[in-house]
Amino acid sequence: MTQGTLVRIYLSERDGRLQELIDLLHDQETLSGLTVFRGSAGFGPSGKLHGSGLIDLSLDLPLVLEFFDQADKVASVLADLRPRIAPSHLISWPIDLY
Amino acid sequence: MTQGTLVRIYLSERDGRLQELIDLLHDQETLSGLTVFRGSAGFGPSGKLHGSGLIDLSLDLPLVLEFFDQADKVASVLADLRPRIAPSHLISWPIDLY
Amino acid sequence: MTQGTLVRIYLSERDGRLQELIDLLHDQETLSGLTVFRGSAGFGPSGKLHGSGLIDLSLDLPLVLEFFDQADKVASVLADLRPRIAPSHLISWPIDLY
Numbered sequence: 001m002t003q004g005t006l007v008r009i010y011l012s013e014r015d016g017r018l019q020e021l022i023d024l025l026h027d028q029e030t031l032s033g034l035t036v037f038r039g040s041a042g043f044g045p046s047g048k049l050h051g052s053g054l055i056d057l058s059l060d061l062p063l064v065l066e067f068f069d070q071a072d073k074v075a076s077v078l079a080d081l082r083p084r085i086a087p088s089h090l091i092s093w094p095i096d097l098y
Numbered sequence: 099m100t101q102g103t104l105v106r107i108y109l110s111e112r113d114g115r116l117q118e119l120i121d122l123l124h125d126q127e128t129l130s131g132l133t134v135f136r137g138s139a140g141f142g143p144s145g146k147l148h149g150s151g152l153i154d155l156s157l158d159l160p161l162v163l164e165f166f167d168q169a170d171k172v173a174s175v176l177a178d179l180r181p182r183i184a185p186s187h188l189i190s191w192p193i194d195l196y
Numbered sequence: 197m198t199q200g201t202l203v204r205i206y207l208s209e210r211d212g213r214l215q216e217l218i219d220l221l222h223d224q225e226t227l228s229g230l231t232v233f234r235g236s237a238g239f240g241p242s243g244k245l246h247g248s249g250l251i252d253l254s255l256d257l258p259l260v261l262e263f264f265d266q267a268d269k270v271a272s273v274l275a276d277l278r279p280r281i282a283p284s285h286l287i288s289w290p291i292d293l294y
Contacts, residue, residue: 032284033238033239039134041116042134045130078196085196091104093192093193094289097284097286098278098283137231137232138234138259139218140231141229176294186228189200190292
């Protein structure tokens with residue numbers, strides 16, 4: 001078991017930055033894995049609720065980009081990410097990695 | 099970087115409480131963000147498995163309502179939430195918030 | 197409030213192990229709950245990106261199997277899981293359980 005860190009970046013479908021960030025994390029940061037989750041509803045600092053209906057065709061649903069790695073590797077990736085991500089849209093927490 | 103707390107509430111589509119909780123968290127607790135994730139399968143304390151098929155039209159899939167904020171703000175929201183949520187359906191953990 | 201542990205197992209749809217692991221965790225480990233989330237895109241150690249398109253019919257999307265319970269219960273489940281899961285596909289972190 002080693003100490004790792006899990007990172008989350010909160011995006012929305014409409015802001016169109018998902019592919020740019022996937023490319024950055026894959027090509028430049030050479031992470032060994034990454035997962036994107038699409039929320040089925042949510043609201044952000046605007047307070048406007050997205051996707052609250054049972055069937056919702058909105059293209060502005062929340063997207064969460066998530067990755068983890070050993071803590072020292074993630075620290076350097078976080079330093080690169082912070083200037084690119086709006087405040088309160090980037091979080092991390094420690095994990096045990098098996 | 100500040101200390102935050104992430105909170106998760108586990109619901110199912112069938113219990114129909116999602117909108118009530120979103121309204122509470124948005125209007126009364128004035129959270130700055132919230133995301134709902136729909137699980138693709140799961141089971142709860144009943145032990146009954148929901149949504150195990152590859153294509154599943156069940157309306158009883160797991161719903162996870164998630165939010166985070168600064169730790170002191172979340173502590174007050176948690177105090178309001180606890181009497182409203184069944185035991186073992188509410189969890190939290192500390193995060194770093196950038 | 198009690199101390200709990202949340203566990204995640206990273207699978208892909210193609211490797212076909214989801215049902216085997218759900219059965220193990222439900223029948224043998226007698227967990228009280230479990231949720232499966234399907235990622236909408238991702239890449240793993242192969243570096244090959246899965247599901248990057250807006251509409252993607254791939255059957256190799258990431259699957260995340262997640263559960264939590266009291267810390268001592270989870271410790272015994274983790275001991276059983278570790279030999280069954282590839283390195284870096286199993287993570288955990290401490291939670292507060294209400």
